[in-house]
Amino acid sequence: MYTETAAVGSEAPLRASERAYRQLREEILNGLLAPGAGLLEVEQADRIGVSRTPLREAVARLIADGLVVGRRGRGFEVTDISVDSISELYELRQALEVQASRLAALRRDPTLFVELREAFVTAPDLLDLGDVGVHQYYALIDQLDDAVDAAVENPFLVGALRAVRTHLARIRRLARRNPSRLRAAAAEHLLILDAIIAGDPSLAAHATHIHLHQSLVSVLAAIDEDSAR
Amino acid sequence: MYTETAAVGSEAPLRASERAYRQLREEILNGLLAPGAGLLEVEQADRIGVSRTPLREAVARLIADGLVVGRRGRGFEVTDISVDSISELYELRQALEVQASRLAALRRDPTLFVELREAFVTAPDLLDLGDVGVHQYYALIDQLDDAVDAAVENPFLVGALRAVRTHLARIRRLARRNPSRLRAAAAEHLLILDAIIAGDPSLAAHATHIHLHQSLVSVLAAIDEDSAR
DNA sequence: GATCACTGTTGTGTATACAGAAACCGCAGC
DNA sequence: GCTGCGGTTTCTGTATACACAACAGTGATC
Numbered sequence: 280m281y282t283e284t285a286a287v288g289s290e291a292p293l294r295a296s297e298r299a300y301r302q303l304r305e306e307i308l309n310g311l312l313a314p315g316a317g318l319l320e321v322e323q324a325d326r327i328g329v330s331r332t333p334l335r336e337a338v339a340r341l342i343a344d345g346l347v348v349g350r351r352g353r354g355f356e357v358t359d360i361s362v363d364s365i366s367e368l369y370e371l372r373q374a375l376e377v378q379a380s381r382l383a384a385l386r387r388d389p390t391l392f393v394e395l396r397e398a399f400v401t402a403p404d405l406l407d408l409g410d411v412g413v414h415q416y417y418a419l420i421d422q423l424d425d426a427v428d429a430a431v432e433n434p435f436l437v438g439a440l441r442a443v444r445t446h447l448a449r450i451r452r453l454a455r456r457n458p459s460r461l462r463a464a465a466a467e468h469l470l471i472l473d474a475i476i477a478g479d480p481s482l483a484a485h486a487t488h489i490h491l492h493q494s495l496v497s498v499l500a501a502i503d504e505d506s507a508r
Numbered sequence: 509m510y511t512e513t514a515a516v517g518s519e520a521p522l523r524a525s526e527r528a529y530r531q532l533r534e535e536i537l538n539g540l541l542a543p544g545a546g547l548l549e550v551e552q553a554d555r556i557g558v559s560r561t562p563l564r565e566a567v568a569r570l571i572a573d574g575l576v577v578g579r580r581g582r583g584f585e586v587t588d589i590s591v592d593s594i595s596e597l598y599e600l601r602q603a604l605e606v607q608a609s610r611l612a613a614l615r616r617d618p619t620l621f622v623e624l625r626e627a628f629v630t631a632p633d634l635l636d637l638g639d640v641g642v643h644q645y646y647a648l649i650d651q652l653d654d655a656v657d658a659a660v661e662n663p664f665l666v667g668a669l670r671a672v673r674t675h676l677a678r679i680r681r682l683a684r685r686n687p688s689r690l691r692a693a694a695a696e697h698l699l700i701l702d703a704i705i706a707g708d709p710s711l712a713a714h715a716t717h718i719h720l721h722q723s724l725v726s727v728l729a730a731i732d733e734d735s736a737r
Numbered sequence: 738g739a740t741c742a743c744t745g746t747t748g749t750g751t752a753t754a755c756a757g758a759a760a761c762c763g764c765a766g767c
Numbered sequence: 768g769c770t771g772c773g774g775t776t777t778c779t780g781t782a783t784a785c786a787c788a789a790c791a792g793t794g795a796t797c
Contacts, residue, residue, distance in 0.1 A: 295781065321748065330782045331749090332561065339565055343572030345667070352789060353748065364664075371664040374607035375600075382599065435593075435600040435675075438574070439668055446664075524751065550778070559752045560779090581759055582778060740797080747790080754783080761776075767769085 296333035300340050303327070307346050307357050308448045314359030317350065344445060362502060365450055369495045372443050376491060377484045379440060383430040384475045384483040391426050396472045398422075402465045406458050416461060423468060430475075454501035460493075467493065525562035529569050532556070536575050536586050537677045543588030546579065573674060591731060594679055598724045601672050605720060606713045608669060612659040613704045613712040620655050625701045627651075631694045635687050645690060652697060659704075683730035696722065 293301075303323070306312045324334040338355060341347040349355050398419055405412035405419075424444070428437045456464075467490040474483035522530075532552070535541045553563040567584055570576040578584050627648055634641035634648075653673070657666045685693075696719040703712035 319748070332781055332783090335565065335750090336568055336780095339568045340572060343569060345664075367662040367664050370607065370611065370662055371604075371668060374603040374665070375668075378599065378603035433596040433599055435574075435596050435672075436603070439600060439604075439671075442668075443664075548778070561751055561753090564780090738797105740795100742795080743793085745790105745792085747788105749788080750786090752783100752785080754781100756779105756781085758779080759777090762774090764772085764774105766771080 294333070295329040296336040299324075299327050299329050299334050299337035303337055303341060304344070304346065307341070308445070308452075310449070310452050312357050314357050314449075316357045317354055318347075318356060319354045344442065346445070360446075360449055360453065362499065365498060365502070366495065368443065368446050368450070369491060371439075372447070373488065373491050375436065375440050375443060377487050379427050379431050379436060380471060380475065380483040380487040381480040382433065382436070383427045384478055384480040386432060387430040387475050387478070389476050389478075392430075392472055392476050395419075395423055395426055396469065396476065399465060399469050399472060402468075403462050406461055413458075413461070416465075420468070423472070427475075450498065454498050454505060456497060456501060460497045463493065464490070523562070524558040525565040528553075528556050528558050528563050528566035532566055532570060533573070533575065536570070537674070537681075539678070539681050541586050543586050543678075546583055546585045547576075548583045573671065575674070589675075589678055589682065591728065594727060594731070595724065597672065597675050597679070598720060600668075601676070602717065602720050604665065604669050604672060606716050608656050608660050608665060609700060609704065609712040609716040610709040611662065611665070612656045613707055613709040615661060616659040616704050616707070618705050618707075621659075621701055621705050624648075624652055624655055625698065625705060628694060628698050628701060631697075632691050635690055642687075642690070645694075649697070652701070656704075679727060683727050683734060685726060685730060689726045692722065693719070 303312070312318070318338075320331050320334060320338070323338075324331045327334065338347060342349060342355070346358060347355050348358050402416055402419055405416045408415075424440075428440065431437060467486065470486040471483060471490060474480075474486050532541070541547070547567075549560050549563060549567070552567075553560045556563065567576060571578060571584070575587060576584050577587050631645055631648055634645045637644075653669075657669065660666060696715065699715040700712060700719060703709075703715050
């Protein structure tokens with residue numbers, strides 16, 4: 280469920296197992312270690328520069344995260360992403376995010392969300408700024424996620440959401456969204472924010488439902504396009 | 509280090525780390541290791557009869573399960589269950605089970621659920637049979653859960669549900685339900701089953717929502733009673 | 738020419754050794 | 768009596784050694 284990551288701010292001398300975990304995780308998420316790639320303990324331990332003991336701990340955490348599966352017999356491999364698994368992930372995501380939005384609308388402190396709303400109003404302009412703008416746009420979404428998480432105040436729910444977002448990050452790499460979708464998404468986010476600010480849980484839930492539906496449709500279309508190309 | 513391989517025919521020679529994991533998990537779930545109990549690597553490794561290496565792997569998995577938290581500095585401890593955390597868990601559970609019921613209603617093969625329905629019709633009679641009957645009743649609920657899981661056919665969602673059920677098992681120990689609640693629950697389950705059999709996702713969702721609401725109310729009341737006693 | 742058995746190699750699973758760090762205890766100082 | 772400090776002890780984090788199991792390659796047999 281939630282693999283506790285040590286506090287970020289203080290750069291204490293990182294444990295070897297933590298280093299191995301972060302590096303492998305990073306490499307899996309950004310596609311450097313491709314889905315289905317077979318990994319061997321010794322080989323990876325050697326590469327990362329730690330001994331097998333901490334590497335094993337790292338792999339155990341990755342397995343718990345669902346990023347890696349143990350292989351019958353020998354070694355382990357990076358879990359692969361099928362189109363089916365994307366729809367499945369979104370079914371879970373729907374359930375969690377809808378609930379989160381609902382609870383956020385009930386428990387939010389409006390001030391933070393009002394601020395975020397202002398940012399989202401001007402978000403579409405970011406998309407004219409090229410790659411940097413898109414990056415800022417994604418950062419804004421992360422802020423929204425964080426704000427919702429904080430408002431929800433539920434470790435179980437937030438933990439489950441975090442797990443989903445981990446897998447989502449891999450999917451995002453598969454199908455880069457087009458600007459028109461991002462513009463539409465900004466509008467949808469605005470609607471969700473309005474509902475949360477208004478303290479209307481039902482509206483927040485439905486707005487989130489719609490947003491995720493559109494998101495899934497767009498992701499699947501993008502992947503379809505890519506594979507047809 | 510010998511593991512009795514031939515003891516049970518179907519049992520493959522269990523790895524030490526797996527043994528340690530199962531034993532610790534079991535002991536946490538049935539309350540033998542109380543919430544907040546502080547555990548030391550060496551001490552536990554010694555007790556279970558494995559070396560520290562596999563024990564550490566087991567503890568890592570327990571942390572991922574959320575049953576255990578690393579302690580600042582030294583050792584680790586069993587996560588404790590507050591009344592707040594029960595409500596929080598149910599907020600997650602709501603989201604997941606409602607979605608699962610909805611999807612089960614869409615995808616179910618009716619035959620299995622019709623069978624289950626028949627069993628649930630006579631379930632209240634089990635409650636007159638004392639402890640054995642109650643046990644059978646719980647087994648029936650497990651069967652329903654399994655049937656829903658199978659029908660949903662979504663590893664992500666089912667995985668999240670499994671995690672929730674793990675924590676649920678601990679809560680069940682805190683507040684044993686009274687027979688009248690179990691009788692009411694049987695009726696609620698019947699409603700859910702009917703909705704799934706009818707292939708009515710919306711009804712299944714709402715029936716599940718209600719069931720879990722009642723379940724939470726009853727659990728909280730039971731705990732309140734116990735603590736007042 | 739193909740299949741099977743045997744053996745060498747490689748990799749995992751586990752135990753253990755060692756270093757560094759955090760808690761504990763006692764003592765001195767206020 | 769309480770608090771701050773240093774030594775001691777114990778525990779964790781990591782590396783390494785070893786045993787067993789799985790795979791691959793070679794040779795023998797049909």
